[in-house]
Amino acid sequence: MITITREQERKARQDKRFINKQTQTAAKYLRRIDELSGAPDGMKPFLDTLNRIYVEMQGLNATQKTIGTYCVMAPQELIYAAGAVPVKLCSGNYTAFFVGEDIAPRDACPLVKAVAGFKNTGLMPVYEDCSLMIVPVTCDCKKKIAGMLSEQCEVMTMHIPTSKGDDEIDEFVSQLYDMAARLEDITGNQVTYDSLAEAFRITGRAQYELSEFIRLKKGNPYLIRGTHAMTIMNAAAYMHAEDWAAALHEVNRSLKERAGNGQRVTNKKLPRILLTGSPIVFPNMKIPLLIEEMGGIVAGDETCMGERGLYDPPVITDDSFDGMMRALANRSLRPCPCPTFADNSQRIYRLKQLIKDNDIQGVIYHVLRGCLVYDFEYKRIEEELGQLGIPVIRLESDYNEEDVEQLRIRIEAFIELIKLKQEPEKHKTGRRYL
Amino acid sequence: MKIKKKIIIAALSCAVLGTIAYFAYVFPFYEFEQNDYDTSLDKILSLDYLKTLAPLFIIIGLSAIGIVTTLCLRKQMLKKDKTYSRFAGREKSGNAPMQKPVPFMVIRWIMMIGFGFMMIWGGLIFGLKMSSVSIPILSCPWNTEQMTESSCYYLSHLNELFELPIKSILLFFGSTLLFIVLLGRTICGFLCPMGLIQDIMDKIRQKTKNEGISANEKLYSTLTPIKWAMLLIFIGLCFVGGNFCNFCPAVAVSPILAGMSTSLYVSGFLMIFVLIGSFFKRRLFCNICPLGYIIGLFHKISLFRIKKDCTACTECGACYEACPMGIKQIYTERGKTNVTDANCIMCGECVKCCPEDNALSLTCAGLKLYTSSRKDIISRYTPKKK
Numbered sequence: 001m002i003t004i005t006r007e008q009e010r011k012a013r014q015d016k017r018f019i020n021k022q023t024q025t026a027a028k029y030l031r032r033i034d035e036l037s038g039a040p041d042g043m044k045p046f047l048d049t050l051n052r053i054y055v056e057m058q059g060l061n062a063t064q065k066t067i068g069t070y071c072v073m074a075p076q077e078l079i080y081a082a083g084a085v086p087v088k089l090c091s092g093n094y095t096a097f098f099v100g101e102d103i104a105p106r107d108a109c110p111l112v113k114a115v116a117g118f119k120n121t122g123l124m125p126v127y128e129d130c131s132l133m134i135v136p137v138t139c140d141c142k143k144k145i146a147g148m149l150s151e152q153c154e155v156m157t158m159h160i161p162t163s164k165g166d167d168e169i170d171e172f173v174s175q176l177y178d179m180a181a182r183l184e185d186i187t188g189n190q191v192t193y194d195s196l197a198e199a200f201r202i203t204g205r206a207q208y209e210l211s212e213f214i215r216l217k218k219g220n221p222y223l224i225r226g227t228h229a230m231t232i233m234n235a236a237a238y239m240h241a242e243d244w245a246a247a248l249h250e251v252n253r254s255l256k257e258r259a260g261n262g263q264r265v266t267n268k269k270l271p272r273i274l275l276t277g278s279p280i281v282f283p284n285m286k287i288p289l290l291i292e293e294m295g296g297i298v299a300g301d302e303t304c305m306g307e308r309g310l311y312d313p314p315v316i317t318d319d320s321f322d323g324m325m326r327a328l329a330n331r332s333l334r335p336c337p338c339p340t341f342a343d344n345s346q347r348i349y350r351l352k353q354l355i356k357d358n359d360i361q362g363v364i365y366h367v368l369r370g371c372l373v374y375d376f377e378y379k380r381i382e383e384e385l386g387q388l389g390i391p392v393i394r395l396e397s398d399y400n401e402e403d404v405e406q407l408r409i410r411i412e413a414f415i416e417l418i419k420l421k422q423e424p425e426k427h428k429t430g431r432r433y434l
Numbered sequence: 435m436k437i438k439k440k441i442i443i444a445a446l447s448c449a450v451l452g453t454i455a456y457f458a459y460v461f462p463f464y465e466f467e468q469n470d471y472d473t474s475l476d477k478i479l480s481l482d483y484l485k486t487l488a489p490l491f492i493i494i495g496l497s498a499i500g501i502v503t504t505l506c507l508r509k510q511m512l513k514k515d516k517t518y519s520r521f522a523g524r525e526k527s528g529n530a531p532m533q534k535p536v537p538f539m540v541i542r543w544i545m546m547i548g549f550g551f552m553m554i555w556g557g558l559i560f561g562l563k564m565s566s567v568s569i570p571i572l573s574c575p576w577n578t579e580q581m582t583e584s585s586c587y588y589l590s591h592l593n594e595l596f597e598l599p600i601k602s603i604l605l606f607f608g609s610t611l612l613f614i615v616l617l618g619r620t621i622c623g624f625l626c627p628m629g630l631i632q633d634i635m636d637k638i639r640q641k642t643k644n645e646g647i648s649a650n651e652k653l654y655s656t657l658t659p660i661k662w663a664m665l666l667i668f669i670g671l672c673f674v675g676g677n678f679c680n681f682c683p684a685v686a687v688s689p690i691l692a693g694m695s696t697s698l699y700v701s702g703f704l705m706i707f708v709l710i711g712s713f714f715k716r717r718l719f720c721n722i723c724p725l726g727y728i729i730g731l732f733h734k735i736s737l738f739r740i741k742k743d744c745t746a747c748t749e750c751g752a753c754y755e756a757c758p759m760g761i762k763q764i765y766t767e768r769g770k771t772n773v774t775d776a777n778c779i780m781c782g783e784c785v786k787c788c789p790e791d792n793a794l795s796l797t798c799a800g801l802k803l804y805t806s807s808r809k810d811i812i813s814r815y816t817p818k819k820k
Contacts, residue, residue, distance in 0.1 A: 164751070166650045177517045184520075193526035193643065200531050204815030211812050313811055315752035315787045319530050321521060322645035326755065334765075335750035346749045349768065353745045 018121055019057065022095040026054030029283040036292060038265035039228050040258065042250030045243070046235035050282055053238050059125035060087060060238060065187050068130035070115075070145075071138055072309040073160060073336060075328040076241065078180050080199035083189035087126060088237035089133065090305060091115050092281030096124075097399035103148070104141075109370035110399035111279065112141040119152055126238065132186050134179065136160050138340040139373055156182050162342045164334050172329040173322075180325075193321045200314065200324065206241040207313050209248040214307065216255045217299075218357050222264040223255055226275065226298020227288040233306045234282040265297070271418035272359055274300035276351060276381075277366035278374045281305050284399055287366055290408055296415045300358040302351060303366070304338065312336075339373035347377065348384045355390060362418045363392045364411070368399075391417060441653075443507045444710065450500075475558050478693045490690045493702055497709035504710065505644060526643045531814040538782050538796075538804040542624055543633075550627040554691045556581035566602075567609045570729050571621055572628040576679065577689040585610040586725050590668050590678035614729050618736025622726050622779040628684050629779070632712035632719060636758075639713050647715045654721065654760035661722040668724035683708045683719065717758035720779055730776035737799045738780050740764065742773045746793040753784035753794065764794070787811070 030051055033039075052058050060066050067079045068089040079086040091097075091114035100110075100117030118124045135146040136158040146157045158175055161168035180191045189195070213232075217223055232251065236244050258264075273296045275288060280303050288298050301307050314331035316324055337347035354360065363385055367375050382392045393414045397403055477483060512518050550573075557565070557579035568585040575587035588595040588606055595603060613621065622629055639646055647653065671678050679685055679701070686705035711718035720726055744767065753764045759777040764784055767773050780796060788794045788806030795805040 164749075166652075169751075170648075170650070174517055177521065181517070181520060190524065191521065192524045193530075194528035197528050197530045201815060204531055204812070208812045208815040211808055312748060312750055313789050313808075315750070315755070315789060315811060316530050316532075317752065317756040317783075317787055318646055318648070319532070319640040320643045320645040321524075321526065322648075324530060326648055330751050330755055335748040337748075345768070349745050350748060356745065 015121065015123055018095055018099065019123060022093060023055045023057065025094050026050070026283045029285050029289070030055065032289055033227060033231050033285065036225060036227055036289070038225050040224055040251050041254035042247065043228060043231070045239075045247040045250075046232050049235045049238050050231070053126055054093075054283060057123070057125060059129040060085060060240075062240065065131045066126075066129050067183065067186075068127070068133040069136075070134065070142060071136040072304055073136040073138070073332045073338070074134040074158060074179070075176065075314075075332055077196065077199040077203050077314065077328055078176065078183060078191065080202050080241070081191045081196040082180065082183035082187045083195070084131070084183065084187050085240055087130070088305070088309075089115065089127060089130070090237075090279060090281050091118055092279075092284030092399065093118065094283070094399045094401065096121070104145075107370050108141050108144075109139075109278075109368050110284075111281065111368060111371075112145045114399055115145055116148055119149055122152075132156060132182065134158060138338060139371075141370070154186070160340055161333070162340070164341065169326070169329050169333060172333055173325050176325050176329055193324075196321065196324050200316070202241050203310075204313065206236070206245040206248070207310055209245045209252060210307070210310050211313075212252050213248060213255070214311075216252060216259060220259045220264075221272065221299065221359060222266060222270070222297065223258060225265055225292055226273075226301060227285065227292050230275075230280060230285065230288055230298070230301055230306055231282065233301070233309070236310065237281075237305070268295075269422070270295060270297040271415050271422070272297055272299035272361050273415075273418075274298075274302065274351070274354055274358065274360040274363045275306075275366060276302040276363060277378075278368040278371045279303050279305040280366060286401070286404055287364065287395060287397065287407065287411075290404070290411050291364065291415070294408065294412045294415050296362075296411070296418075300354045300360055302337075302347075302354055308337070339377050344377065348381060351381065351385070352388070355385075355388070360390065361422065362414060363390055364414070365392055365394045367394060367396045369396055391421075439508070439511055441647075443504050443511070444714065446507075450503075478555070478558065483693055486693055487690060489702065490687070493686055493705050493709070497706050497713075500706060500710045501713050504714070533786070533810060534813050536786055536804075536810060539786060542782065545624045546626075546630040546633065549625045550630045552581050553577075553627055554580065554688045558692070566605055568606050569613050569621065569625070570610050570725055571626050572682070572684045572723065572725055573626070574679075574682070574684045574688045576685055577692040577694065579692055580688070586682075586684075587679075589725065589728070590682075591672045592669065593672050614732045615735055616737055618733055618738050618780070619726060619729050619778060620736075620738045620780040621729060622720055622723070623781040627688060628708075628719060628723070629717065631687065632708070632717050635709055635712040636716040646713075649755050649757065649760055651760070651762065653715075657718075657721045661724070661727055664722050665724040665727055715758075717779070717781075721759060721777075726779070727776075730778075733774050733776050733778065736774075739772055739774045739797045740778060740780070740784070741771050741795045741797050741802075742767060743793050744768050744771070746790045748790060748793075750789065752787040752789065756783040756787040758783065 030047060034047060062085045065084045066087050067084045069086050070089055076086045090111055093114045096117030097110050097114040098117065099121055100113030103116045103120055104113045118127050122128060130153060132154045133149055134156050135142055135149070137143045137146065138160050146155050149155045156179065158179065161171065184191055232248065273291055275298050280287060291298055312331050312335040314327040316327045318326065337344060337350050365378050365381065367378065378394050385392050393410065395407060395410060397407060509522060512522050553573040554577065560581065564582045566583065568583040570585040572586055573580060573584050575584045595606065667681065668678050681700055681704060683701050683705040685701040708719045742764065747765065749765055751765050754762055757764065758781065759779060761775045761777055763775065764773050782796055782804055785794045785796050785804050785806045789808050789811040790806060791808050793806050795802045797803060
């Protein structure tokens with residue numbers, strides 16, 4: 001009897017410690033983002049959302065059921081069509097990561113460890129509220145985490161093919177039908193032609209605002225800090241697409257004003273950096289924060305929690321229910337530059353286009369420790385970008401703050417390197433004008 | 435969707451309709467007389483016209499029956515399929531988010547309808563001043579009253595061609611080649627009445643929200659040998675004493691509409707096949723059209739091109755899904771700027787569906803006529819103004 005109560009007390013103490021630590025780190029990173037200069041008007045809803053989820057530890061305040069997804073390849077449209085709200089559960093939490101380290105093997109990636117940690121403590125409402133978790137199997141860690149999660153809640157796995165041929169698309173379409181059937185069983189609503197069309201409009205509106213946002217960023221350099229942009233994208237994980245689109249609309253309006261007045265985040269010519277590689281999930285924002293605190297600017301972001309996740313619109317070429325399903329399958333697989341695909345050379349083209357569009361001077365390749373698929377692609381990308389004369393640096397990091405100093409030194413050196421590269425050109429042009 | 439099943443169903447229904455069409459072929463509609471090919475505006479405006487249209491109504495009726503039975507059969511078959519059955523038969527009253535009409539597409543439709551009208555009734559209204567000009571187009575030359583000559587007749591009757599006076603031969607080759615070089619397969623996408631009919635069938639399917647056969651390499655690879663067989667028949671049949679016109683589905687349309695009394699030949703049966711086929715698969719006949727293939731051979735010297743900016747492309751495959759001709763390299767191509775294929779009919783669907791700015795463009799002699807833009811794609815989601 002005594003041992004049981006003692007056990008309970010220990011658990012309660014542990015939980016309390018977990019909550020304290022978790023909210024503290026989240027609050028700290030939110031504060032750092034907030035303190036960063038040049039935030040556009042209208043950022044508040046996004047910060048509030050992250051604050052509500054991580055600091056106040058509340059669930060999504062939605063009346064509908066929530067469905068957790070672990071990858072952008074599970075189409076949100078279907079979830080909205082079934083009358084539920086999607087929430088992205090990929091985690092960047094340091095505290096949960098420490099808990100997860102005891103559960104998952106040493107070499108598993110921190111993202112999966114953090115998810116395992118959250119599910120193990122059972123304290124995070126966003127995770128506990130989920131009626132179903134959809135896990136697209138994009139890597140081995142995701143496959144095993146799906147098995148782990150299924151012990152505690154309903155899980156649906158999705159098989160992601162290794163190539164993008166016609167047969168694979170057909171196969172994925174039938175998986176989407178399965179997903180729709182599963183969602184119907186859980187929500188009790190029907191996925192019909194009309195509800196799917198309505199769902200397309202909901203996410204389409206968000207994509208409309210996002211493409212406006214990207215267009216504004218592209219046309220006017222130094223309009224917004226990348227960390228703020230990434231915060232906006234991260235908040236999308238926990239917001240209904242309609243609310244998110246409305247909030248982003250406000251941001252776009254203030255950015256338009258800024259562009260009209262010729263205002264900028266900074267008057268200095270800061271090195272423009274593209275961030276790519278493993279996903280950067282709140283509160284693991286140390287790398288973008290370090291870049292911007294060290295005097296760089298994150299001008300582009302090619303990570304799947306970032307702009308890439310919502311960037312590609314589904315294109316309906318056949319006006320039928322099946323046509324819409326195919327549009328979703330097509331959108332989910334074909335344009336996705338995820339390293340889970342065997343041949344992923346399209347990612348290089350995407351990076352080149354981003355470099356051209358955003359006038360990028362250096363690329364930071366983020367690798368989460370244990371994220372093999374992204375690590376594999378580093379060599380090829382370094383070679384390809386080397387030919388363009390764009391310096392690339394690989395930053396391996398984990399979900400803890402121990403490596404911050406080391407990262408700081410490397411990022412600082414990288415930014416100095418870019419500054420050195422751009423200065424001689426300045427002199428040249430200066431002389432010519434004299 | 436299960437493509438094999440669909441193809442089997444379509445083939446079965448076509449076979450059934452074929453037998454019906456055979457009886458229609460035997461069934462005489464009129465007493466054949468020497469001057470039956472004479473038409474005039476008066477004839478079209480009189481009640482007799484309805485009588486001549488009878489075979490056309492039979493073709494349309496049989497095609498409609500064929501489409502409905504195919505749909506019913508498919509529904510029956512899908513009932514056994516666990517994945518799809520629960521979604522089948524649900525009401526679809528709403529509309530999918532559709533793109534705002536693009537000027538290019540509007541122009542294309544106006545051109546197609548206008549030219550189709552001219553090819554059928556133009557000669558009767560405006561006279562035959564241009565009748566010595568040949569356009570490589572599948573508008574039936576049996577309609578002797580059409581505005582211009584179609585090259586298809588002499589291309590499929592080469593033995594007759596060389597019996598003509600030299601001036602006519604030169605005029606034939608000159609005008610045909612001129613059109614091929616100037617327009618290329620733009621003729622197929624903009625002018626051909628057969629294309630118009632098939633596009634209308636596709637529009638009907640889209641409006642009734644029935645699903646079609648989706649883009650699949652296997653389907654296109656089975657169509658390619660059929661195309662070559664058609665080409666062989668098209669060019670070679672005249673030398674062994676046959677007549678391609680007996681097999682050409684275009685025969686079943688324009689002469690009848692122009693008020694000429696014709697019976698349903700084998701071509702009538704083929705027309706039913708084309709109508710049903712193009713209902714489920716957009717521009718199915720264009721994929722096996724021998725004349726289009728010949729025009730396509732000259733795609734390297736024709737003025738119209740599809741250009742691609744390979745870095746802007748995200749390989750989303752929307753162009754491939756939209757392409758009625760199943761041209762895959764348009765999205766897999768990563769080096770060349772010119773992605774014009776021999777099969778490309780310049781319908782502009784790929785450009786319309788491309789979500790990347792300037793990734794695809796349709797050019798004429800280097801001049802950009804139609805460029806893809808993300809704004810066009812995303813325009814369907816424009817927020818409502820308060």
